[in-house]
Amino acid sequence: MKYFSLVWAALWRRKARTLFTLFSVLTAFLLFGMLDAVRTAFNAGDQLAGSGRMIVSSKLSITQPLPISLLGSIERVPGVRQVGWANWFGGYYQHPTPFFPNFAVSSNYLSLFRDRYELPPAQARAFADTRDGAVVGAALAKQFGWKLGQRVPLIAGIFPRSDGSNDWNFQIVGIFTTANPKLKAAEQQFLFHWKYFDEGNAYMKNMVGWYEVNLANPADSDRVAQAIDALSRNSDHETRTQTEQAFQASFAKQIGDIGLIAGGIMAAVFFTLLLLTGNTMAQAVRERIPELAVLKTLGFQDHTVLALVLAESVLLIVLGGVLGMALAMLLTPMVSAASGGALPLPPLGLQSWLSALGLMLAIGLLVGALPALRGMRLQIVDALAGR
Amino acid sequence: MNAVQTGSANLIEIRDLGKTYRRGKQAIPVLQGVNLDVAAGDFFALMGPSGSGKTTLLNLIGGLDTPSAGSIVIGGQRIDKLSGAALARWRAAHVGFVFQFYNLLPMLSAQKNVELPLLLTKLSAGERRKRAAIALQLVGLADRASHKPGELSGGQQQRVAIARAFVTDPTLLVCDEPTGDLDRASAEEVLGLLQQLNRAHGKTIVMVTHDPRAAEHATHMVHLDKGELVGAARVAQPV
Numbered sequence: 001m002k003y004f005s006l007v008w009a010a011l012w013r014r015k016a017r018t019l020f021t022l023f024s025v026l027t028a029f030l031l032f033g034m035l036d037a038v039r040t041a042f043n044a045g046d047q048l049a050g051s052g053r054m055i056v057s058s059k060l061s062i063t064q065p066l067p068i069s070l071l072g073s074i075e076r077v078p079g080v081r082q083v084g085w086a087n088w089f090g091g092y093y094q095h096p097t098p099f100f101p102n103f104a105v106s107s108n109y110l111s112l113f114r115d116r117y118e119l120p121p122a123q124a125r126a127f128a129d130t131r132d133g134a135v136v137g138a139a140l141a142k143q144f145g146w147k148l149g150q151r152v153p154l155i156a157g158i159f160p161r162s163d164g165s166n167d168w169n170f171q172i173v174g175i176f177t178t179a180n181p182k183l184k185a186a187e188q189q190f191l192f193h194w195k196y197f198d199e200g201n202a203y204m205k206n207m208v209g210w211y212e213v214n215l216a217n218p219a220d221s222d223r224v225a226q227a228i229d230a231l232s233r234n235s236d237h238e239t240r241t242q243t244e245q246a247f248q249a250s251f252a253k254q255i256g257d258i259g260l261i262a263g264g265i266m267a268a269v270f271f272t273l274l275l276l277t278g279n280t281m282a283q284a285v286r287e288r289i290p291e292l293a294v295l296k297t298l299g300f301q302d303h304t305v306l307a308l309v310l311a312e313s314v315l316l317i318v319l320g321g322v323l324g325m326a327l328a329m330l331l332t333p334m335v336s337a338a339s340g341g342a343l344p345l346p347p348l349g350l351q352s353w354l355s356a357l358g359l360m361l362a363i364g365l366l367v368g369a370l371p372a373l374r375g376m377r378l379q380i381v382d383a384l385a386g387r
Numbered sequence: 388m389n390a391v392q393t394g395s396a397n398l399i400e401i402r403d404l405g406k407t408y409r410r411g412k413q414a415i416p417v418l419q420g421v422n423l424d425v426a427a428g429d430f431f432a433l434m435g436p437s438g439s440g441k442t443t444l445l446n447l448i449g450g451l452d453t454p455s456a457g458s459i460v461i462g463g464q465r466i467d468k469l470s471g472a473a474l475a476r477w478r479a480a481h482v483g484f485v486f487q488f489y490n491l492l493p494m495l496s497a498q499k500n501v502e503l504p505l506l507l508t509k510l511s512a513g514e515r516r517k518r519a520a521i522a523l524q525l526v527g528l529a530d531r532a533s534h535k536p537g538e539l540s541g542g543q544q545q546r547v548a549i550a551r552a553f554v555t556d557p558t559l560l561v562c563d564e565p566t567g568d569l570d571r572a573s574a575e576e577v578l579g580l581l582q583q584l585n586r587a588h589g590k591t592i593v594m595v596t597h598d599p600r601a602a603e604h605a606t607h608m609v610h611l612d613k614g615e616l617v618g619a620a621r622v623a624q625p626v
Contacts, residue, residue: 002512009494013494294490294492295503297451297478298478298484298504298507299504300475300479301475301476302475380446380451381446381451384486
């Protein structure tokens with residue numbers, strides 16, 4: 001610790017350079033923190049255990065439909081409390097953008113998600129009673145200025161009607177909200193009856209996109225998932241039962257492997273950081289060779305000089321890194337909130353901090369190694385003479 | 388040549404000292420057959436033209452370099468046989484250095500610069516601060532303790548360097564052209580300080596200088612030429 005003031009003073013010898021380098025390190029670790037949160041969010045659903053709600057989709061691909069005939073078998077699996085289903089519709093209102101998710105759903109679908117959809121009882125009854133009725137999220141209704149009772153046409157992006165037209169007409173009979181800020185993205189949804197969709201579309205009959213299964217006891221999730229998947233084993237519609245989060249992760253992985261993308265970005269960022277800070281440290285030590293020679297003249301040992309330069313390098317990276325991670329901690333919930341629940345990022349946890357600290361130490365030691373060795377090996381007489 | 392002797396109780400004993408540098412396959416002899424005795428408490432001026440080997444000899448005496456031949460005994464210890472680490476410990480304990488261009492660390496205050504050699508001791512932070520403050524007081528810069536080198540004149544910087552050199556109370560002060568970068572008045576101040584350390588505190592000083600007026604402050608002068616000692620004399624009446 002008695003050398004700290006020496007290390008600290010050396011670090012700030014050229015303030016502008018140190019500040020710019022710190023800013024680079026801060027940015028790199030801010031990005032690391034944010035991307036790690038994204039990666040964690042997408043990997044969060046990999047565990048089945050303890051989940052109270054599961055999704056049964058085709059084992060081949062979530063774009064492959066499943067037969068409605070599976071419904072009865074799934075309902076009979078011990079431990080299953082309630083089963084609903086849905087199908088991606090892919091329609092749009094007037095123009096393909098702005099995009100909003102729209103699904104054909106089972107009549108009991110809203111009751112499966114009591115924690116997500118809050119709909120006045122009268123509107124829920126109206127939805128149950130109206131064949132072409134639709135319930136929409138409050139945010140979506142506000143966006144397009146839709147009112148209760150209004151007729152709204154959606155243009156089919158995938159499923160034309162059996163008469164060949166792409167126009168599907170719906171009556172808005174309910175506007176739902178959600179209290180959970182993490183699920184605010186649900187308020188962008190447009191839901192209508194699967195029966196209306198199944199009867200009216202030209203492409204498929206008696207097929208659903210996926211089943212939603214509520215469990216009587218969340219602890220049974222592993223066993224129930226295996227039992228459901230066993231129902232269709234060796235058939236042409238084998239299933240894969242997983243948690244909602246895992247299903248969403250699979251959905252997102254249609255875009256690409258988020259972990260791989262995040263890893264690639266981080267690798268590029270840290271490689272650039274290595275070059276940048278490595279160059280900064282090399283330059284800083286090159287400028288200070290006579291000063292390091294003075295320290296050795298006064299009796300500082302070679303290994304002490306080595307440690308001083310390494311400590312300076314590690315301090316620089318840790319300082320910038322901790323600031324970056326702290327900023328990521330502040331920004332993560334803000335980004336989550338701003339996404340309206342579309343990107344529910346978890347807060348940075350101990351694991352992220354430990355990984356970041358490990359990276360900081362590794363980078364600090366790596367970029368400091370060569371300059372530190374140079375400082376350690378310098379010949380006093382040559383260095384003092386400027387050779 | 389026979390050993391140049393300055394007194395009876397020798398602090399420094401140099402015998403048949405040689406130093407040869409190598410540039411590729413070429414050997415460049417810088418010092419050869421140097422014999423020199425320096426008594427404890429002497430103020431010794433090493434003089435000679437550029438390239439005569441003065442600084443090389445000073446570096447060898449200060450333990451900054453190792454000889455190619457011969458021996459150096461200082462305070463009864465043969466330093467030419469010490470390992471790099473042991474030599475560093477020896478320097479920290481026994482030698483203070485003063486350079487022509489002060490060689491202070493620019494990002495540290497005068498106080499912190501003077502404290503630097505004390506970091507190698509087991510003194511507490513408070514004790515280090517106290518000793519550095521006393522050293523700065525002795526060189527007349529107590530009021531500049533918080534100033535960084537860039538905020539001090541050349542003479543003041545050299546006085547801080549001298550404070551750094553004696554703050555550990557070393558036996559030997561090694562000075563390489565300590566007045567070479569100073570105006571006359573500042574040079575006189577610095578030489579006066581060195582004399583005070585020599586006379587009042589008994590420090591043995593070996594100083595390389597080009598300047599005959601600086602050398603007149605010493606008790607002994609030795610001349611080097613082409614790597615050999617060519618003359619030695621006691622200064623009859625040091626300034």
